[in-house]
């Protein structure tokens with residue numbers, strides 16, 4: 001039996017009547033740009049994340065970009081982040097003319113190593129972007145302390161982690177702001193590209209609202225130079241239907257992860273670590289292979305049509321576009337090692353027990369023959 005890495009069809013089948021009704025309502029209303037459907041979703045999202053403001057934008061990438069624009073980050077500034085993340089976390093820093101400064105990761109959580117952050121702070125540092133990778137919160141307590149000590153902003157890249165918690169607090173609500181993605185592979189999956197910024201800061205929210213609409217509030221006066229980063233009303237309506245189901249989706253992901261953990265325990269692979277006081281939402285279930293086993297394991301899974309993917313094969317400090325930053329091979333060894341060893345397995349909520357058994361059996365078979 002083939003098992004896809006992700007299949008949204010069963011999720012959408014369950015809510016199809018609600019979803020089509022919502023999309024039909026927006027279509028009939030003709031209110032496609034901002035307006036009541038976007039506002040309703042923003043209120044619902046803010047309540048879910050436990051923040052005062054949610055601002056819907058076009059994508060998780062634009063959420064990062066517009067948040068940094070609103071903080072005035074630009075040429076001459078440095079932003080500290082992890083090299084083990086999706087490209088845009090650093091790409092947005094570069095697009096604004098600022099410089100990403102990469103800090104190595106913790107090998108168990110795959111998140112930024114907080115002990116290495118103070119050594120990367122310079123007079124030019126303006127912000128830290130911790131990424132809650134794979135659905136596990138970064139170590140936010142120490143990060144907030146470092147930020148406070150040095151007067152830095154904190155933008156939580158929570159693209160993969162909506163619903164995750166750190167000491168009971170929702171990710172995205174701890175730093176100055178959090179950025180979310182509703183790209184279809186994310187836990188709250190849009191019907192295309194969509195994203196949001198969440199924050200408790202009234203002024204920041206105000207600026208982001210302006211900047212996502214070219215820098216204007218009233219449509220005539222442009223206080224800033226912004227862009228078109230507006231969330232589509234059709235996406236907002238679909239996301240409003242899906243948000244009440246998110247807690248259930250997360251519980252299913254966590255149950256799959258727990259079952260993988262039990263069945264893979266005695267095999268020579270590392271399973272995900274749920275650090276204390278953090279609630280993992282398993283956007284990815286990522287194992288860590290030993291030695292040189294990853295490529296043969298991948299080939300074995302591919303031959304059995306078991307979905308799998310490497311997030312991420314090349315850490316950002318080693319990407320060709322960052323050659324000018326001059327990070328030598330081996331300069332951030334733990335991120336480089338993770339890039340060589342990790343492998344993500346299917347963990348979507350609607351994965352059946354039979355599908356998961358197939359994944360587990362294929363991995364067991366690989367190691368039995370080894």
Ligand SMILES: Cc1ncc(COP(=O)(O)O)c(C=O)c1O
Nearest residue numbers: 059060061086157159181182183
């Ligand atoms: C960690 C991280 N940051 C940012 C993004 C960007 O989100 P989007 O694809 O919605 O632009 C993604 C997802 O693609 C991501 O995984």
